[in-house]
Amino acid sequence: MYQSDELFEKRTAVLATMHGKEQVIAPILEKELGIRVVVPPDFDTDRFGTFTGEIERAGTQIEAARLKAQWALELTDQSLAIASEGSFQPHPSCPFIASNLEIVLLLDTRHGIEIAGTALSIETNHSHQIVRSLEEAQEFARQAGFPKHGLIVSAGQRNNQGLSCKGIVSKVALSKAVQDVLAQSPTAFIRTDMRAMYNPTRMKVIAKATHDLATKVRSCCPHCGWPGFDITRRQIGLPCALCLAPTEMVLAVVYECKKCSYRTEQKYPDGEEFADPGRCMFCNP
Ligand SMILES: [Zn+2]
Ligand SMILES: [Zn+2]
Structure with missing residues (x-):
């Protein structure tokens, strides 16, 4: 093992x-x-x-x-x-x-x-907006969780289109970036900076x-102990609670070891033996 x-x-x-x-x-x-x-x-x-x-x-x-x-x-x-x-x-x-x-x-x-x-x-908070004024930019910033979350202001939708300022985390920097862009173009593109930091x-x-x-x-293979014993296949067909017809809900999952190919099947992985009739194509077409 x-x-x-x-x-x-x-x-x-x-x-x-x-x-x-x-x-x-x-x-x-x-x-x-x-x-x-x-x-x-x-x-x-x-x-x-x-x-x-x-x-x-x-x-x-x-x-x-x-x-x-x-x-x-x-x-x-x-x-x-x-x-x-x-x-x-x-x-x-x-x-x-x-x-x-x-x-x-x-x-x-x-x-x-x-x-x-x-x-x-x-x-x-992933979002973006085209703004025409500093006030609009500040409103976007407020909804985006600024200044805890950083922002990017640029002239166009892509960074290689003219002026661009990334990692904005202060009101002063935001005002400057928006005003710089608006001095050159009628609109500015503002978006959340999604880089982790x-x-x-x-x-x-x-x-x-x-x-x-x-x-x-x-999660280790019960047979050989190799790590990463994980679901490799999902079998749909959980029966409808009303008419017992198979639905698109998961009936069973298969775990497989990548080292020794040992497999095990687990039925009803979500803890339910029947599907809600709302998910059934006959009861709720
Ligand atoms: Zn194994
Ligand atoms: Zn049904």
Whole structure:
């Protein structure tokens, strides 16, 4: 049997970040997994894509996190890396609500392990607006949780369009940035700065994803003890409580070990044996 403690304990992980994420990620991983976390100096993660659109992100969110982790390992000659990647999109099941999905990835090239913790939250201030006056900008700022949360003011929707000021966290800096842009153009583009160190709300979601990562690392295969024993398949078809027809709700989940391929099925993962008839295509067409 492997022991996840033995695999990770007392090892040093490089954290691929330059946005202060170590403040939340490092203490959680040190406490829960015994991993010491260090940040490589001068690590420029912006080459992998920025929220402000100067550089498009490469591939999917998890691919972007993996690239950052691999890059950190190359730079530092280590074998254990942590990387995080966030995205802001309409909520997958409720498109009128904004949501923030954070991934915190652990990559261990010594043992060939990759485990991703995730957290999806509808608590986000992610937003933007075109303003024509300082008052409008200040109203946007108030609703965006400024000055605890940073702002970006620019002339156009992308940062490479003329004047742009990032990481604004004071009223003086906000006035100056908005007035500078409005002196040159009839409108200014104002948006929330989603970089972690300027966004405590996002930091909380990153912390949640880090806890999820620790939980997944500690979820070990009952057969061989390998970490990251996780759901690989969801089987839909939970029967309707009224007519017993299969619905789109999850009936069972399958956990599978990435090391020895041991599988186990868990029925009724949400603790319910029947689906609400409201989810049934016959009872509620
Ligand atoms: Zn196993
Ligand atoms: Zn039904």
